[in-house]
Amino acid sequence: MTLRTSARVWAPALVLVLCAGGLVLASLDPVEPKTQVEPLPAPVLSEAGTSLLGGMQVGERLMGWDVVALGGPHEREIRIELERDGVRFSLMVMVKGAVPQAPPLETEHYAIFYGHVQPKDVSLPSGTIRATTHALARRIRAHETDVVVPGM
Amino acid sequence: MRSSGRAVIVLLTLAYVGLAGAAVVDDRFLHDEGLLTRLLAALVGREPMAALFLQKARPPLAALYAPVASMPLSVFLWAHVLVAALAVPLTAATARTLGHPRPELAAAVVALSPMFIAAGASGLMNSDAVVGVAAFAWCWSRGRLLTAGIVMGALVWVRAELAVLALAYAAWSAWDRKPRAWIGLAAFPVVYGLAGALYHGDLLWMVHFPPALSRPMEDNPFWDHQTAASMPMVVGAVLAVTPAVVWLGLWRARDAHVVERVGLAAVVVLAVALVVLPRWRVFNFDTSPRYLLPILPFVALAVARVLSSLGPDAATPGGWRRGLGLGLAAALALVSERLGGGPWALIAVAVAAMAVVLGGAGWSTASRLVAAGLVAAGPLAFGSGARLARRQQAGVLDQMVVRLAEHPEWEDRPLFTNAPLLSAYLERSGGLPGRDVRYMVQADQLYELTTLSNPANGQRARLLSALGEGFHGRPVFPDALSPETIPPDAVFVLTEDPRLALVMPPARWSSVLRVVHRGRGMTIAVRRDEESAR
Numbered sequence: 001m002t003l004r005t006s007a008r009v010w011a012p013a014l015v016l017v018l019c020a021g022g023l024v025l026a027s028l029d030p031v032e033p034k035t036q037v038e039p040l041p042a043p044v045l046s047e048a049g050t051s052l053l054g055g056m057q058v059g060e061r062l063m064g065w066d067v068v069a070l071g072g073p074h075e076r077e078i079r080i081e082l083e084r085d086g087v088r089f090s091l092m093v094m095v096k097g098a099v100p101q102a103p104p105l106e107t108e109h110y111a112i113f114y115g116h117v118q119p120k121d122v123s124l125p126s127g128t129i130r131a132t133t134h135a136l137a138r139r140i141r142a143h144e145t146d147v148v149v150p151g152m
Numbered sequence: 153m154r155s156s157g158r159a160v161i162v163l164l165t166l167a168y169v170g171l172a173g174a175a176v177v178d179d180r181f182l183h184d185e186g187l188l189t190r191l192l193a194a195l196v197g198r199e200p201m202a203a204l205f206l207q208k209a210r211p212p213l214a215a216l217y218a219p220v221a222s223m224p225l226s227v228f229l230w231a232h233v234l235v236a237a238l239a240v241p242l243t244a245a246t247a248r249t250l251g252h253p254r255p256e257l258a259a260a261v262v263a264l265s266p267m268f269i270a271a272g273a274s275g276l277m278n279s280d281a282v283v284g285v286a287a288f289a290w291c292w293s294r295g296r297l298l299t300a301g302i303v304m305g306a307l308v309w310v311r312a313e314l315a316v317l318a319l320a321y322a323a324w325s326a327w328d329r330k331p332r333a334w335i336g337l338a339a340f341p342v343v344y345g346l347a348g349a350l351y352h353g354d355l356l357w358m359v360h361f362p363p364a365l366s367r368p369m370e371d372n373p374f375w376d377h378q379t380a381a382s383m384p385m386v387v388g389a390v391l392a393v394t395p396a397v398v399w400l401g402l403w404r405a406r407d408a409h410v411v412e413r414v415g416l417a418a419v420v421v422l423a424v425a426l427v428v429l430p431r432w433r434v435f436n437f438d439t440s441p442r443y444l445l446p447i448l449p450f451v452a453l454a455v456a457r458v459l460s461s462l463g464p465d466a467a468t469p470g471g472w473r474r475g476l477g478l479g480l481a482a483a484l485a486l487v488s489e490r491l492g493g494g495p496w497a498l499i500a501v502a503v504a505a506m507a508v509v510l511g512g513a514g515w516s517t518a519s520r521l522v523a524a525g526l527v528a529a530g531p532l533a534f535g536s537g538a539r540l541a542r543r544q545q546a547g548v549l550d551q552m553v554v555r556l557a558e559h560p561e562w563e564d565r566p567l568f569t570n571a572p573l574l575s576a577y578l579e580r581s582g583g584l585p586g587r588d589v590r591y592m593v594q595a596d597q598l599y600e601l602t603t604l605s606n607p608a609n610g611q612r613a614r615l616l617s618a619l620g621e622g623f624h625g626r627p628v629f630p631d632a633l634s635p636e637t638i639p640p641d642a643v644f645v646l647t648e649d650p651r652l653a654l655v656m657p658p659a660r661w662s663s664v665l666r667v668v669h670r671g672r673g674m675t676i677a678v679r680r681d682e683e684s685a686r
Contacts, residue, residue: 007471008464008512012505015478019502022486023495031492092670100653100661101646101670101677115670123558 045070048149049078052093052110054139056080063131073151081116082132089124090116091136095152105133107140160256164263165240168272171264171531172233175273176226179581182542184572184624185442186275189213190228191623193221198618202611205348207363208604212306212340213280225576229275236272236279242286243449249293250409250453253460261452262286264527266535267392267445274540278445281311286449288317293411297325301336309340312364313422314446320418324410352606361604381439384493386427387484388537389441391497393448395534396527398485398497398504399458400451401477402469407457416454419447441538462511462519474512478505496533500526546573548647548674553582555669555676562643566590568628569645570652571674575625589625592633595654630655635664635679644677 049072050056060067062082069081078093092113096106103111112133117124175181192210195203196218204211220231240263247255262268262282271279284307291300304321307314318337325333341358349355381389390397405413426443461468469477478501485497503526511519539545552574556562566588567574575589601619605612619627633655644665646652665677 006512008468008474009471009509011471011475012478012508012512014475015482016502016505016509018479018482019485019498019505022482022489022498023502026489026495026498031490097658097662099675100656100658101644101665101667101675102662102680103667113667113670115667115675116672 045072045078046149046151048147049073051147052078052140052143052149053080053136054143056139063128063135065128065132073149076152078149078152080136086119087122087124088116088118089114089128091132093136093140093152104129105137107137107144109144110140112136112140157254157256161241161244161259164244164256164259165237168237168240168263168269169233172236172269172272173230175269176229176233179542179577181270181274181540182573182577182580183274183276183540183545185277186229186232187225187572187576187624189217189232189275189277189280190221190225191619193217193228194622195615195618197222198621199614201351202605202614202618205351205357206605206611206615207309207358207361208600210277210310210363211344213277213310216280225580229273232275232279233272236268236283239268239279239283239286239449242283242290243452246286246290246293246411246449247453247456249290250411252453252456254456257459258449258452258456260524260527261394261396261455262448264530265392265394265445265448265452266530267389267394267442267538267540268448269531270535270538270540271442271445276442276445276540277311278442281307281314281446282448284310285314285317285446288321289411289415289449289453292321292415293409297330297333298336298339301325301333302339303336305337305340309344309363311446313426313443316422316425317415317418317446320414320421324414352609352611354606357606361606363604365600365603381427381430382491383484384488384491385439385441385537387488387493387497388534389444389539390423390537391500391534392441392537393444394451394455394527395500395530396455396459396504396523397451398478398481398501399455399508401480402458402474402508403454403477404457404469404473407461408454412450412453412457415450419450423447442540459507459520459523462508462523463516464512464514468511471512474508478508500534503529542573542577546571546577546647548671549573549577549582551671551674552645552676553578553584555671556584556587556645559643559668563587565641565643566639567625567643567645568592568638569625569647570594570649570655571645571647572624574645590628591624591626592655593619593623593627593629594649594651595630596651598630635661638679640679640681642679644675646675646677648673648675 056067056070058067058070065082065084067080068083068088072078076094076098080091082089082091092115094111094113096109096111098111103113105112114129114133192203192214195209196214203209203214217228217231220228240259243262244255244259247258252258268279268282284303288300288303288307291303301321304318308318321333322337345358348357352361354360403416423444430439481504482498482501485501488497489495503522507519507522507526510522535541536544542549549571552571568590570592572591575591578584578587578589601615602612605615664679666680667675667677669676
């Protein structure tokens with residue numbers, strides 16, 4: 001095999017080595033894949049959002065449900081993730097009138113929605129929504145006149 | 153051609169039909185644009201003249217599918233797959249005419265294109281554009297310049313972006329003094345334009361009622377949510393057209409016929425334009441990867457040339473050419489991976505480089521096997537970049553079905569929705585057939601139809617009336633959508649869409665609806681006064 005012929009081997013082989021290096025780099029320093037799915041709400045609740053919810057923190061209990069995540073405002077929404085016995089759902093707080101649908105519960109300035117029940121095929125225990133939304137509303141009503149939440 | 157080559161092409165065609173047909177059966181690529189293809193064809197059956205002389209209706213295609221458009225959706229989709237499958241033998245025939253030693257290579261690239269399989273199964277016009285371009289290339293390669301021109305001239309009324317190819321053909325025929333090509337290109341526009349002038353009573357009707365909006369509707373929030381295509385998106389989309397594209401850097405103009413050279417140059421310009429145009433919202437192009445699909449036949453021909461010349465002999469591309477061509481692809485793949493595009497581009501280039509290494513070493517059988525492996529892996533590994541899967545572009549449908557199934561008491565109640573796929577999905581794999589789905593026509597859809605149709609000769613009124621017979625279910629036009637006119641037992645199944653506020657202003661509707669289920673990207677609500685209405 002002459003040098004001219006062998007270049008037809010080693011030149012693409014160099015590219016192969018480069019790709020292998022790139023794949024090693026990808027495994028050692030993975031980059032979060034970009035998807036078309038909208039990002040989940042920011043995992044951290046803003047300071048003003050925390051004040052609006054009366055200082056609510058992850059790990060608290062709300063009417064027997066564990067607060068497992070708090071986030072926002074993200075797209076004008078604060079989200080509270082609640083979990084119990086392997087069932088999770090969300091309460092969402094938005095400014096009244098931000099979406100056309102009427103919420104299950106409103107305070108003077110805010111609308112409280114619920115959803116994102118997981119697993120998808122389970123139903124929440126009777127009374128859960130009423131109890132948790134009203135508990136959340138009580139907290140919001142106590143602070144909504146004093147707190148302005150940027151981004152909502 | 154060897155008989156084994158013919159058998160391979162038949163097998164590839166059947167493979168395409170099988171892969172796309174399987175996707176039809178399970179609604180994997182159910183897509184609203186595919187339903188639009190069928191709807192426009194159905195309009196030809198309902199109001200033939202009004203539909204055929206609406207340029208937006210893609211008249212050549214609408215006429216082609218009109219006979220099956222009023223049949224069940226499955227019939228239309230299977231017909232669409234069979235039409236799409238024609239691109240496989242057409243590309244092979246072109247390759248053979250242009251002197252390719254193995255025409256089945258180009259056919260394989262077309263048949264196993266992940267995006268082409270998805271587009272065929274979903275009913276997208278983009279796959280019809282592939283068939284059209286393949287037919288055009290075949291006619292051109294055989295020297296049938298008049299026919300090629302007629303096909304290309306008509307194709308511009310199927311997918312407007314193909315005007316780039318038509319211009320390239322016109323430029324080549326002017327340079328080479330081939331008037332028959334020009335006559336062919338002009339044939340469809342002239343005949344269609346004159347017939348339309350009689351219908352519209354307006355010689356300039358094509359200008360007054362163009363095939364697409366030159367600019368989007370003012371204040372359409374849809375465009376506020378459009379972002380320029382990122383590098384990983386573009387790389388993913390191109391790989392979804394075919395992962396074999398990574399060999400393109402080894403292509404040499406001197407190995408190719410003039411048809412291939414002009415065609416490839418045109419589709420490269422087209423691809424660059426489609427990546428760049430959405431930045432300025434020109435001609436309503438967004439960042440959907442499917443617009444890239446018509447590049448497939450000429451890319452397949454180019455890749456097949458490369459794959460036919462991977463051996464060690466002196467007539468094949470030299471080592472530096474191989475290294476640089478693949479190196480460029482590797483660099484793009486590496487950058488894409490570092491920007492979050494995932495490792496698949498790197499894997500594709502690595503496999504492609506392996507095939508080139510083996511070919512350069514003289515191990516042609518091993519080289520062909522590795523190359524075939526990359527092409528065959530396309531539908532399995534590179535399809536997500538097409539963003540055509542139902543779960544990618546309408547993932548809320550499954551949530552909707554689960555929630556609706558929880559309410560058997562809603563079975564006979566009208567479902568008002570802004571989800572174009574809901575009616576078809578419930579009827580098919582969603583498993584809730586027979587529902588009364590009423591599609592809330594969005595403001596920009598109505599704007600487009602009214603802007604592009606003629607009110608003076610009754611065309612607009614006829615089209616609106618024809619749409620009333622079925623448009624993603626029973627259509628509800630924005631003017632008819634108000635709390636006063638909606639039945640009290642209506643159930644609203646809504647996707648998050650920035651355009652929804654244009655037809656359901658929150659100030660008017662927030663006091664009317666009560667949310668029953670709220671999920672990611674979707675809401676199900678009923679009227680607050682439903683109880684009192686019973």
